[in-house]
Amino acid sequence: MKALNGRFGLPHPMLSITLFLIWQALSNGISGGSVVLGLALAWLLPLFTRNFWPNNPAIRRPFRFLTYIVRVVWDITVASVNVAMLVLNPTRKPRPAFVVFPLELEHPLAISTLAGTISLTPGTVSADISDDNTLLLIHVLDMDDEADLVETIKRHYERPLREIFK
Amino acid sequence: MHLALEILIVVLLITGGLFALAGAIGLLSLPDFYTRLHAPTKATTLGVGGIVFSSMIFFSFGNKSLEVEEILIMVFLFLTAPISANMLAKAAMHLKVDRMEGTKGHPWDQ
Numbered sequence: 001m002k003a004l005n006g007r008f009g010l011p012h013p014m015l016s017i018t019l020f021l022i023w024q025a026l027s028n029g030i031s032g033g034s035v036v037l038g039l040a041l042a043w044l045l046p047l048f049t050r051n052f053w054p055n056n057p058a059i060r061r062p063f064r065f066l067t068y069i070v071r072v073v074w075d076i077t078v079a080s081v082n083v084a085m086l087v088l089n090p091t092r093k094p095r096p097a098f099v100v101f102p103l104e105l106e107h108p109l110a111i112s113t114l115a116g117t118i119s120l121t122p123g124t125v126s127a128d129i130s131d132d133n134t135l136l137l138i139h140v141l142d143m144d145d146e147a148d149l150v151e152t153i154k155r156h157y158e159r160p161l162r163e164i165f166k
Numbered sequence: 167m168h169l170a171l172e173i174l175i176v177v178l179l180i181t182g183g184l185f186a187l188a189g190a191i192g193l194l195s196l197p198d199f200y201t202r203l204h205a206p207t208k209a210t211t212l213g214v215g216g217i218v219f220s221s222m223i224f225f226s227f228g229n230k231s232l233e234v235e236e237i238l239i240m241v242f243l244f245l246t247a248p249i250s251a252n253m254l255a256k257a258a259m260h261l262k263v264d265r266m267e268g269t270k271g272h273p274w275d276q
Contacts, residue, residue, distance in 0.1 A: 025234040080185055080212040083204065087192035096201050098271030119248030122208040125200075126248070127255035128274055137274055139255060141204045146270075 011050045014059060016042040064164045068157075075121055075156060083122040086142055097143040098127070101136040101150055104158060108133070110165035117157050124149075167227055175220045182216025189213060198266035199258050203251060210247045215240060 010016050023038035024030050046053075059065070086092055101118075105111050111133060115126040118138055128137040143149060185208065192205030222236040259273040 022238065025238050076211050080208055083208050084185060084188035087188050087195065094196065094201050096266060096269045098273055116248040119207060119251045120211050120244060122211065123204060125203055125207065125251050125255055127259065139200050141201055
C-alpha cells in the first residue's frame with residue numbers, strides 16, 4: 001500500500017480507474033493516443049486533487065454495485081410509469097408528504113448515493129439531511145403508507161448500500 | 167440497418183419523448199412547488215434515458231463501432247439531477263414556500 005500512497009503513487013485507485021474510463025469514453029474511440037493521455041490523466045489528476053479527498057471512499061464490493069444499478073434502473077422504470085399515470089390523470093390528486101427517514105448508513109459517500117438514488121426514483125426527492133447525518137427528509141409525491149415507504153427504501157437501497165460500502 | 171433495430175430505436179425514442187412530455191405536463195399542472203419539483207427529475211431520468219439509449223444504438227450500428235459518449239450523458243445527468251433537486255428543495259424550505267392542502271408531515275426549519 002505504501003507505493004500506492006507515496007508522493008508520486010496512486011492515492012485513489014478507484015478514482016484513477018474511473019477517470020481513465022471516462023477519458024476513453026470522451027475521446028472518439030479507443031486509440032494509442034487516448035490510452036496514453038488517459039493513463040497520464042488518471043495518474044496526475046488524483047495526485048493534484050488529493051487534498052480534496054481526505055478519506056478514501058471505502059467501497060468493499062464494487063461488483064455488487066452493478067446489481068444495485070440494475071435494480072435502481074428497474075425501479076426508476078416502474079415508478080416513472082406510476083408518476084406519469086398520476087400526472088396525466090386529471091381526476092387523481094397527488095397525496096404529497098414529508099417523510100423523515102432514519103439512516104443506518106454512516107459513510108458520507110454511501111449517504112449521498114442513497115440520497116441521489118431517492119431523488120432519481122420518480123415520486124421521491126430527498127430534501128434535506130439532519131446536521132448529525134442520522135435523518136433524511138424526503139418529499140413524496142403520492143404516498144400510501146409511510147411505514148411501507150420507509151421499509152421499501154430500506155430493503156431496496158439502504159441494505160445493498162450497506163453491503164457495498166464499509 | 168435491420169428492421170427490428172429500427173423498430174427498437176423508434177420505440178425507445180417515442181417512450182423517451184412521452185416521458186419527457188409527461189414531465190412537462192406535470193410541471194404545468196401539479197399544485198405546489200414541492201410536487202412540481204418531482205416532474206423535471208422524472209423527465210430527465212426516463213425521458214432522456216430512452217432518447218440517449220436509442221441514439222447509442224443508432225450510432226453504434228450506423229458507424230459499426232461502439233459509441234459510449236451517450237453513457238457519459240446519462241452518468242453526468244444522474245450525478246447532477248439529484249443535487250439540483252436537493253438545492254431547490256432546501257431553498258424552498260428556507261423561504262417557507264406554501265405546501266398544498268393535505269400535505270402530511272412538515273419541512274424542516276433551515
